[in-house]
Amino acid sequence: MADTRDIELKVNGESHAASVETRTSLGDFLRHGLGLTGTHMGCEHGVCGACTVMVDGEAVRSCLMLAVQANGHEVTTVEGLADDDGTLHPLQEAFWKHHGLQCGFCTPGMLTSLAAFLRDNPDPSEREVREAISGNICRCTGYQGIVDAALDAAKTMQGN
Amino acid sequence: MVVRYLGAEVQRMEDPRLLTGHGRYVDDMTMDGMLHAAFLRASQAHAKIRSIDTSRAADLPGVHRVFTHADLGEKYSHRMNQLYPAPVIEQNKTQYPLAKDEVCYVGEAVAVVVADSRAIAEDALALIDVDYETLPAVVNIMTALEDGAPLAHADTTSNLVGKMRSAFGDIDDAFAKADHVFSAGFMQHRGGCHSMETRGVIARDDPWGDGLSLWTSAQSPYLIRRALATWLDEPEERVRVVAPDVGGGFGPKAGFYPEEIVISLAARFMKRPVKWIEDRREHFMSTTTQRDQHWDLEVACTNEGKILGLRGTITHENGAYIPYGILLPNSSLTPLPGAYSIPAIDVGVNIVFTNTVPNSPVRGAGRPCGIYAVERMIQTVSRNLGIDPATVRRRNYVRPDQMPYETGATLRGGAKCIYDSGDYEALLDKVLELSDYSSFKDRQAAARKEGRFLGIGISSCIEDTGMGPYEGTTVRVESSGKVAVRTGAASQGQGHHTMIAMIVAENLGVAPEDILFESADTSKFPHGVGTIGSRVAANVGPSSFDAAKKVREKALKLAAEILEASEADLDIEDGVVRVNGAPDLSITLGELAIKLSPASALRVPAGFDPLLEATSYDGSSGSPIACGSNVAEVEVDPGTGEVRVLRYSVAHDCGVMINPMIVHGQIVGGVVHGIGNALFERMIYDDQGQPLTTNYGEYLLPLASEMPRIDVTHMETPSPLNSLGVKGAGEGGTIPAAAAIVAAIENALEEYGVEIDYYPVDPQYLTGLIDKGTVQAAE
Ligand code: FES
Numbered sequence: 001m002a003d004t005r006d007i008e009l010k011v012n013g014e015s016h017a018a019s020v021e022t023r024t025s026l027g028d029f030l031r032h033g034l035g036l037t038g039t040h041m042g043c044e045h046g047v048c049g050a051c052t053v054m055v056d057g058e059a060v061r062s063c064l065m066l067a068v069q070a071n072g073h074e075v076t077t078v079e080g081l082a083d084d085d086g087t088l089h090p091l092q093e094a095f096w097k098h099h100g101l102q103c104g105f106c107t108p109g110m111l112t113s114l115a116a117f118l119r120d121n122p123d124p125s126e127r128e129v130r131e132a133i134s135g136n137i138c139r140c141t142g143y144q145g146i147v148d149a150a151l152d153a154a155k156t157m158q159g160n
Numbered sequence: 161m162v163v164r165y166l167g168a169e170v171q172r173m174e175d176p177r178l179l180t181g182h183g184r185y186v187d188d189m190t191m192d193g194m195l196h197a198a199f200l201r202a203s204q205a206h207a208k209i210r211s212i213d214t215s216r217a218a219d220l221p222g223v224h225r226v227f228t229h230a231d232l233g234e235k236y237s238h239r240m241n242q243l244y245p246a247p248v249i250e251q252n253k254t255q256y257p258l259a260k261d262e263v264c265y266v267g268e269a270v271a272v273v274v275a276d277s278r279a280i281a282e283d284a285l286a287l288i289d290v291d292y293e294t295l296p297a298v299v300n301i302m303t304a305l306e307d308g309a310p311l312a313h314a315d316t317t318s319n320l321v322g323k324m325r326s327a328f329g330d331i332d333d334a335f336a337k338a339d340h341v342f343s344a345g346f347m348q349h350r351g352g353c354h355s356m357e358t359r360g361v362i363a364r365d366d367p368w369g370d371g372l373s374l375w376t377s378a379q380s381p382y383l384i385r386r387a388l389a390t391w392l393d394e395p396e397e398r399v400r401v402v403a404p405d406v407g408g409g410f411g412p413k414a415g416f417y418p419e420e421i422v423i424s425l426a427a428r429f430m431k432r433p434v435k436w437i438e439d440r441r442e443h444f445m446s447t448t449t450q451r452d453q454h455w456d457l458e459v460a461c462t463n464e465g466k467i468l469g470l471r472g473t474i475t476h477e478n479g480a481y482i483p484y485g486i487l488l489p490n491s492s493l494t495p496l497p498g499a500y501s502i503p504a505i506d507v508g509v510n511i512v513f514t515n516t517v518p519n520s521p522v523r524g525a526g527r528p529c530g531i532y533a534v535e536r537m538i539q540t541v542s543r544n545l546g547i548d549p550a551t552v553r554r555r556n557y558v559r560p561d562q563m564p565y566e567t568g569a570t571l572r573g574g575a576k577c578i579y580d581s582g583d584y585e586a587l588l589d590k591v592l593e594l595s596d597y598s599s600f601k602d603r604q605a606a607a608r609k610e611g612r613f614l615g616i617g618i619s620s621c622i623e624d625t626g627m628g629p630y631e632g633t634t635v636r637v638e639s640s641g642k643v644a645v646r647t648g649a650a651s652q653g654q655g656h657h658t659m660i661a662m663i664v665a666e667n668l669g670v671a672p673e674d675i676l677f678e679s680a681d682t683s684k685f686p687h688g689v690g691t692i693g694s695r696v697a698a699n700v701g702p703s704s705f706d707a708a709k710k711v712r713e714k715a716l717k718l719a720a721e722i723l724e725a726s727e728a729d730l731d732i733e734d735g736v737v738r739v740n741g742a743p744d745l746s747i748t749l750g751e752l753a754i755k756l757s758p759a760s761a762l763r764v765p766a767g768f769d770p771l772l773e774a775t776s777y778d779g780s781s782g783s784p785i786a787c788g789s790n791v792a793e794v795e796v797d798p799g800t801g802e803v804r805v806l807r808y809s810v811a812h813d814c815g816v817m818i819n820p821m822i823v824h825g826q827i828v829g830g831v832v833h834g835i836g837n838a839l840f841e842r843m844i845y846d847d848q849g850q851p852l853t854t855n856y857g858e859y860l861l862p863l864a865s866e867m868p869r870i871d872v873t874h875m876e877t878p879s880p881l882n883s884l885g886v887k888g889a890g891e892g893g894t895i896p897a898a899a900a901i902v903a904a905i906e907n908a909l910e911e912y913g914v915e916i917d918y919y920p921v922d923p924q925y926l927t928g929l930i931d932k933g934t935v936q937a938a939e
């Protein structure tokens with residue numbers, strides 16, 4: 001019989017209680033346990049960053065963290081970035097405006113990584129943005145639209 | 161008044177969904193009763209299978225079935241079909257969906273486990289016992305055709321897939337009258353797909369209902385439908401293939417894979433939907449890649465650097481099977497002579513089997529290799545004659561007054577390769593200006609005083625885009641007034657929805673938001689070809705334009721009757737037909753659709769059929785030839801061999817741009833892919849055929865921190881070959897990039913006399929060349 005544990009956690013502000021296999025990654029739990037498929041698995045070995053979510057506000061690779069480790073914590077996924085009324089997060093708006101996505105597969109991880117980064121570095125240089133997403137692989141865009149979006153979003157967020 | 165969308169930077173319609181986590185990729189889908197599959201893959205590059213024992217795996221709780229080749233039964237025991245037959249293929253080796261008695265590359269599918277979860281299915285793989293008898297493996301293409309070389313397939317006598325050549329002009333005369341003949345040999349290595357979404361398939365078989373349905377992360381759903389139906393010996397009508405959101409394609413997702421057959425059969429046998437999601441390690445080992453190509457070339461030229469002829473031989477690695485026929489070697493040959501007017505060419509290709517993963521096109525297919533080869537020869541001429549590389553190019557470009565210019569080469573399908581339009585020298589001027597080429601020598605000298613080594617490299621290219629035969633579109637106004645637009649062309653992030661919505665909106669007279677776009681579902685649109693070779697804009701563009709215009713004509717004709725006005729006085733804006741000068745006289749497109757298709761007992765207006773709809777297969781009458789010139793500026797650390805790309809400039813011409821923002825994204829993304837090829841991406845096999853780079857720690861992809869800002873400028877020379885004047889843009893960034901980077905590195909290291917004969921140019925390789933140069937200088 002698979003080894004399971006009961007966990008309780010908050011995801012995008014909502015409380016969940018679940019019984020999970022101890023070996024299940026947080027990413028798999030979010031995707032297949034909770035149906036929050038916005039978080040993507042690109043490599044499942046901690047390099048591509050597609051699976052990034054925020055745990056208690058910090059950017060975390062959900063393929064490298066077990067679901068049981070999220071017990072008692074607060075998780076924010078890409079589904080939780082926009083306001084409840086559907087207003088997009090400034091980063092989402094900026095990605096849209098600057099063509100920061102093509103296939104959209106890396107996008108959730110880019111957004112969550114940058115949301116955490118901009119909170120700690122509200123006025124970054126281009127070089128700092130490039131370093132900040134150097135753990136997120138995008139095969140489509142060549143990163144330029146993403147970098148432009150992040151710099152633009154930083155401006156918007158400072159204005160607020 | 162017509163609202164103009166074409167040429168505007170319209171924000172993409174697909175983005176809000178993708179930005180908020182509401183995409184629908186294969187692994188996001190789930191179905192009632194769905195089971196999960198995992199594949200056992202060959203651990204040896206070449207071996208006989210003596211026996212397979214699946215009993216322990218089958219006994220694991222949660223496992224439903226384990227299938228090997230034998231378990232699929234007699235009806236499903238044949239090899240996969242050759243989708244691209246060609247006379248030059250001498251040994252037509254395609255694989256069995258599950259290996260029968262021999263495996264020919266590490267990663268070849270040997271068995272599949274179907275279980276309650278992916279994790280259980282993966283657990284069970286470790287419990288399958290395969291007894292292999294190891295056979296010698298062939299990996300090195302340079303020795304693969306020698307007598308006594310190990311054979312990639314046990315039942316053959318040679319590793320030769322076939323030979324082909326591109327020959328035109330009087331090559332002997334060209335070399336006889338040349339002032340100089342120079343030669344160069346070099347290896348080109350292109351890496352794998354590495355779309356961020358791996359492959360994945362869900363199959364459902366409902367023999368009394370919908371038939372066999374497949375949701376697959378693919379570029380060519382119609383090709384898969386045909387291939388699968390043919391393999392199963394069943395009607396295409398009973399096979400539905402859908403490509404939902406696809407997280408990148410880049411070529412390797414354009415084919416038909418063994419897993420698509422096996423998962424279909426698993427669903428059939430289990431009578432339940434079955435899902436398989438490739439993991440990244442499988443992607444490295446089992447998704448087709450583009451690998452090694454060795455070129456040996458001689459160039460004949462005059463004292464002024466005018467090239468008279470080019471001849472030589474290519475050795476092309478094919479991998480273990482030929483799922484794509486000879487597409488790849490063929491597309492390496494057809495770009496010769498590049499952007500230049502070279503009167504005589506004679507280049508042959510030997511295509512060889514190796515015990516590595518089968519080869520497929522990767523962004524640009526063979527074109528980056530062909531262009532790289534031509535550009536290397538330009539550099540060779542420039543270096544040997546001491547003429548500036550820009551000048552050598554100027555002396556050889558095909559000129560605008562030569563258009564349409566017939567190169568002498570033949571495209572796949574037999575058509576002549578004809579450059580339809582473009583001004584290659586003007587593009588060069590643009591990129592030289594954008595990159596501050598004229599002041600580079602000052603930058604270089606200033607940096608050298610600080611002990612830094614800067615270099616600059618140019619590369620020019622042409623690209624045959626928009627290959628036929630067609631990619632159709634249906635435009636239909638619904639009773640709601642919304643406009644359903646359907647096409648076969650699958651998108652992997654290129655923004656087809658936005659592009660097509662812009663074309664239809666402008667030409668029908670509706671808002672882009674009122675367009676309901678559906679694509680890549682064989683049950684929604686009858687025919688399609690695939691998203692490959694930068695062909696969608698030049699095929700779906702004209703067909704959606706034509707279909708929208710036809711619907712508009714039909715709407716105007718009917719509205720003129722109803723409103724008792726002349727068609728010439730009518731206009732359609734935002735879905736409403738109005739009479740000019742009489743704003744109160746109007747009817748909506750939705751109302752017109754209802755008039756055409758009234759309730760029972762009423763009449764369809766005379767002279768009309770009941771749908772406000774049109775379908776078009778209009779496309780391009782030939783291959784529109786896009787072109788570009790790039791300049792790379794790099795800094796090399798001779799101590800470590802590290803290369804940093806400081807600046808990268810692009811001048812590109814893809815004809816009329818439908819949405820410049822999307823074109824820009826394609827170019828920049830393509831360049832970065834090309835820089836990855838030039839500097840980072842290397843899929844290594846050892847001499848036993850074991851893959852050594854199977855994760856992103858070992859195989860390097862370009863990262864944001866390593867990439868420069870890429871400056872892009874455009875020319876828009878309309879193609880005369882289609883109604884919109886468009887040319888493809890998907891691969892034009894990638895094709896010239898490696899040549900520009902490599903030339904820049906050589907330029908930076910001129911004092912070491914470094915001549916690069918291999919890419920990716922990694923630090924180990926480069927320091928080796930630098931050390932050699934240092935020793936030679938000392939002697
Ligand atoms: S899926 Fe987690 S880092 Fe790639």
Ligand code: FES
Nearest residue numbers: 102103106138140
């Ligand atoms: S948009 Fe496709 S991987 Fe980034």
